[in-house]
Amino acid sequence: MAFQVMTKNFEAPPVNPSEIFRYAFCGKNPAEDVRILAMAxxxxxxxxxxYKVCYVRMPIIREEGALDLGFGKxxxxxxxxxLEGCNEAVIFAATIGIGMDRLISKYGRISPSKSxxxxxxxxxxxxxxxxxxxxEIDMEACSEGKGTVFRYSPGYRDFSLTYQRGIFDLLKCNTAIGLSLNDSMLMSPSKSVTAIIGISEDPEQRCSKEKCERCDKKDCEFRFWEKR
Amino acid sequence: MDVREYIKNNITLLDGGMGTLLQAAGLKPGEYPERWNISHSQVIVNLQKAYFDAGSNIVCTNTFGANGLKFEKQELEEIIRAAVSNAKLAREQSKGTQEKFIALDIGPCGKLLKPYGDLEFEDAVTLFKEVVNIGVKSEVDLILIETMNDSYETKAALLAAKEASSLPVFVSNAYGEDSKLMTGASPAAMVAMLEGMHADAIGVNCSLGPNALKPVIREYLKYASVPVLMKPNAGLPKIENGITVFDITPEEFAEEVSSLVGEGLRICGGCCGTTPEYISLLRKKTEGLKPVDTGEKNHTLVSSYTHAVEFCDVPLLIGERINPTGKKRFKQALIENDMDYILTEGISQQDMGVHILDVNVGLPDIDEEDMMRRVVSELQAVINLPLQIDTSNARAMEAGLRIYNGKPLVNSVNGKKESMEAIFPLIQKYGGVAIALTLDENGIPATADGRIEIAKKILNKAKEYGISAKDIVFDPLALTISADGGAALATLESLERIRKELGCYTSLGVSNISFGLPSRDAVNSTFFANALERGLSAAIMNPFSADMLKVYFAHKALHGMDEACETYIDFMTNILPGLCPKEQEKPESAGNAQGGAVSDENDITPLKKAIIKGLKDQAGSVTKGLIGNADPLDIIQSEIIPALDIVGKGYEEKRVYLPQLLMSAEAAKAAFEVIKSAAGVKNENRNTKSTCVIATVAGDIHDIGKNIVKLLLENYGFNVIDLGKDVPSDDIVEAVIKEHAPICGLSALMTTTVPAMHETIVKLREKAPWCRVVVGGAVLNRDYASSIGSDKYAKDAMETVRYAETVDEEK
Known part of the structure; x- marks a missing residue:
């Protein structure tokens, strides 16, 4: 099977203000001035x-409790x-670019609320x-009579962040989409994600609408917002 | 033959793809292809020989990712030596009769440079130098820096190549579909920087197919005087029946690339997906073609990491506010290392629409070299305007030019031998457009004739350093008319003649003209109008002067430089009103915006209300109104602090949300700033509480939380020493000891950086046992924080303030 890292540019997805409010600790119905700040x-x-993504579809090899997706055990x-029930997985890296980091940093110096x-x-x-x-991966899997499972990133549960290194070597993220990794396994641009989407043999499985519910990190700070 | 000679008279062919062919030969996913130089040397030799056989003049060594970040020193040396020896073997074995050269191939190092990555600029230079040194020892013919998608890393690599060798250097960048590098640079910006640094050929590779890269190549051909190169992909990859194929055939590829040769492209080859077959067809298509003479370009360009600014008939504005001369508050900011103040000065000038920012940080008793490096780094982290490095200290000048990400304006050189011999070598090395003052050992000539003579002398001297006239902008100097009634006339005549007789652009520090006179704005703006009329190309000016801006926009509108008077109307309706503040408006009555925070609205004064509602501008202007009639300390104690407390309590009781808390804190900060500027007072006068040293720990580059903590601590009267992000433990300990700080706040976001936090605490315990350590950050919780030995875990910034207050009270 061919091994080829593909890159893809996406159009800007529609903005979801309530998600922004959630990440900004604003409560569900922020005051008008906060809304104005958010929209500006x-x-x-x-x-x-x-909006750039690079990805590759790889077979999953299971050996003595370990997995091999093409970047080491x-x-x-x-x-x-x-990845139970999956024989293949899509490994991907996505980024919205360095511009956002510059804005966050700029306003961090002059207006933390905007930052x-x-x-x-x-x-x-x-x-x-x-x-x-x-x-898109859902649709691709669907067209093959397959399903997908919840996308899983280094840092989730016991999937160590150190596997980032292997993912970066595999996808050549730097040349593909301008994404780089530092010694602390932090990505630059910071608004980036690496993850694995299992291609399930079960066509009924569809991934990740209910992200929070399926995530094991029960103490995640972003679960708390509804209580505020 | 030197490749520099060869490319002058010949269309030069590069090689094609390497990675895709190695994969086909069995290179595994994630495996480093550079190791194949040793483990599969025959495969490499055969492939490179095939390129020479196909007609390539230049074949690159298989060293794209060979650098000290990926390989240990010894292995790196072995890999590069083997790579060069493979390429040489291929050259010997090929029967091709063309001129053949071997290029040391250097790709991106894989890390992003600071401030958004963790690699220091100088470390990147060192990293690339290591590679260049081995390549030089192995006797390559040239260096090809390629697929670079960040301008700063490109500069580091080119600087390394120039400092560690005298070999020809070609530089090629990777552009996206938006015709920009991943970190934002436009083709013109890259041409400006790379030509300024004397790359021998520049161009474009990878990413896209030849047609898709056409717009980028055309930009290069428009601005570049050096030969332009192109090494595009064979289009985009797709998988068909389990096999990777690219969507442009060798025939289409050769056709598309050779059509650009007709437009002036000089050096061409292929990147991902191309094979010897592509190169062979390209050779056939370009055989016998003579390079199109694209001529010497005459664009005067300065650039930042996103765009180039060109001197032309439309005059440019250079913001002068980052300069301590005559500015008490700015001097204080420099002495106190108050980078936020300096950045704010830069950002507000950008908001006023200036094109370039002047940066002058000279002050007795500060290390200007270090300060220049820091200020340039900080400014270019958040402001994308080209900078004008302004200093009379040659070492500070070099520090600024070296660290600058682009091609700056260099302010200044003059006709004195000593000045030219100090500044021109720096421009020759780092690139830049010089502001050249028409004065010399004999002073400033009173007449235009005298100034033109000096200008000619400067141009001749610049030429000796390989600096062309387009990179010299003359400042014929405005002297005050209060001392010499003819001063303005001499300057105006010089402006016109420099443009017409020498073909060079001009710049002026306009406001000198009125020195010693009353109502200076009237003289300045009239002189500005006159100067513009006589062809002034750029003015160093205060972008908050309404009179100057009125002249500027009116001049553009009158001279057909402003279609439909659009910018004039925009300025008059949107910007000017902000410059001429109306009489202080009464704050509107407290609405419901932050109503949750306010307990008794009847008790609320206008300033308190502005702070509670988070109205930054209003808080500043109300404070301005108060300051003549009230003691500054009283304003702080009876207005600002109580207002902050109301909001702070609201936040702690979950009636106020984070953005509102911050908006109020910023409003309070604006009020403090007014008090500080008006009184020229230092923090001590504010009944300052303890000193807090704060930092994001080593390895971590997240600083939003830390910045919030800083803002709130400052508002509550603490003296905050902010060390920034990614701060080594020793630096933190040193600062705590130096300040004998009773409180140290550490922030970390990632599990991987908590060990650095732990290490810092251990060192603090040993060397600064008096200091209380408060920690915070997404990854921490109470247990984790105590397990690494901190005194306090603060879940948010307010809790940090409360903790700091308890420590302060124990003093």
């Missing part, structure tokens, strides 16, 4: 965002069980990009 920030942020119970808003918009944008990409 969106207007400034959208032109600097780009992975020991992770979480990922192992997530928090920019950071929230960045989070909403990259998730929206991942969702858009995920839908």
């Amino acid at each position: 920030s969106v207007e400034e942020a959208l032109p600097v965002c780009s 992975i020991k992770s119970e979480g990922l192992y069980s997530n 928090v808003m920019m950071q929230a918009i960045g989070a909403e944008r990259i998730e929206a990009l991942c969702d858009a990409f995920n839908r």
Whole structure:
């Protein structure tokens, strides 16, 4: 089977204000001035965002409890069980580019409220990009009579962040979409995601609408917002 | 033959793809192809020989990703030596009769440079130098820096190549569909920077097919005087029946590339998906073609990491506000290392529409070299305007030029031998457009004739350093008319003659003309209008001067430089009103926006209301109104702090959300800023509480949380020493000791950087046992924080403030 890293540019996905409010710790119905701040920030942020994904579809090899997806042996119970019923997986990296980091940094120096808003918009944008990409993979799998499982990223449960290195070597993220990794496994641009989407043999499985519900990180701060 | 000679008179063919062919030969996913130089040397030799056989003049070594980040020193040396020796073997074995050269191939290092990545600019230079040194020892013919998608990394690699060798250097960048590099640079910006640094050929590779890259190549051909190169992909890959195919055939490829040769493209080959067959067809298509003479380009360009600004008939504005001369508040910011203030000065000038920012940080008793490096780095992190490095200290000038991400304006050089010999070598090395003052050892000539003579002398000297006239902008100097009634006339005549007789652009520090006179704005703006009329190309000016801006926009509208008077109307309706503040408006009555925070609205003064509602501008202007009639400390104690407390409590009780808390904090900060500027007071006068040293720990580049903590601590009267992000533990300890700070706040977002936080705490315990350590960040919780030995886990910025207050009270 051919091994070819593909790259793809997406159009800007529609903006979901309530997601932005959630990431900005605004409560469900923010005050008018906060809404104005959010919308002004969106207007400034959208032109600097780009939406790039690089990905490759690989067979899954299982050996003695470990997984091999083409970037070395992975020991992770979480990922192992997530990929149950899958013989292949799409490994991808997505980024909305460095422009958002510049805005976050700029306003971090002169207006932290706007910086928090920019950071929230960045989070909403990259998730929206991942969702858009995920839908394409869903459709591709569907056309083959297959399904997909919840996308899984390094850092989830016991899927160590150190596997980022292998993913970056595999996808050549730097030349493909301008994404790089530092010694602490942080990605630059910061509004970026790497993840694995299992292609399930079960066509009924469709991934990740209910992200929060399926995620194991029960102490995630973004679950709390509804209580505020 | 030197490749520089060869490319002058010949269409030069590069090689084609390597990675895709190695995969076909069995290279595994994720495997480093550079190791194949040793493990599969015959495969590499055969492939490179095939390219020479197909007609390539230049074949690249298989060293795209060979650098010290991926390989240990010894392996790196072995790989590069083997790679060069493979290419040489291929050259020997090929029967092709064309001129053959071997290029040391250098690709991106894989890391992003600071401030958005974690690689220091100088570390990147060192990294590339290591590769260049091995290549030079192995006797390659030239260096090809390729597929670079970040302008700063490109600069580091080119600087390394120039500093570590005298070989020809070709530089090729990878552009996206938007015709920009991943980090935002336009083709013109790259041409400006790379030509300024004397790359021998520049161009474009990878990413897209030849037709898709046409717009980028045309931009290069428009601006570049050096030969332009292109090494595009065979289109886009797709998988058919399990096999990767690219969507442009060898025939189409050769046709598309050779058509660009007709437009002036000089050096061409292929990238991903291309094979010896593509190169062979390209050779046939270009055989016998002579290079099109594209001539010497005459564009005067400066650039930032996103765009180029061109001097032309439409005059440019250079913001002068980043300069301590005559500005008490700015001096104070420099002495206190208050980068936020300096950045705000830059951002607000950008908002006023200036095209270039002047940067002058010279002050007695500060290390200007270090300060220039820091200020340029900080400015270019958040502002994408080209900078004008302004200093009379040659070392500070070099520090600024070296770290600058683009091609700057260099302010200044003059006709004195000493000045030219100090500044021109720097421009020769780092690139830049010089602002050349028409004065010399004998002073400033009183007449235009005298100034033109000096200008000619400067041009001749620049030529000796390979700096062409297009990279010299003359400042014929405005002297005050209060001392010499003919001063303005001499300057105006010089402006016109420099443009007409020498063909060079001009710049002026306009406001000198009125020195010593009352109502200076009237003289300045009239002189500005006169100067524009006589062809002034750029003005160093205060972009908050309404009179100057009125003249500028009116001049453009009158001279057909403003279609439908659009920018004039925009300025008059949207910007000017902000420059001429109306009489202080009464704050509107407290609405429901932050109503949750306010307990008793009847008790609320206008300033309190502005802060509670988070109205930054209003808080500033109300404070301005108060300041003449009230003691600054009283304003702080009875107005600002109580207002902040109302909002702070609202936040703690979950009636106010984070963005609102911050908007109020920013409004309070605006009020403080007014007090600080008016009184020229230092923080001490604010009954300052303890000193807090804060930092995001080493390895971590997230600083939003830390910035919020800083803002709130400052509002509550703490003296905050902000060390920034990714700060080594030793630096934090050093700062705590130096300040004898009772509080240190550390932030970390990632699990991978908590060990750095732990290490910092251990060192603090040992060397600064008096200091309380408060930690925060997404990855932490109470247990985790105590397990690494901190004194306090603060879940948010308000909790940090509360904790700092308890420590402060114990003092």
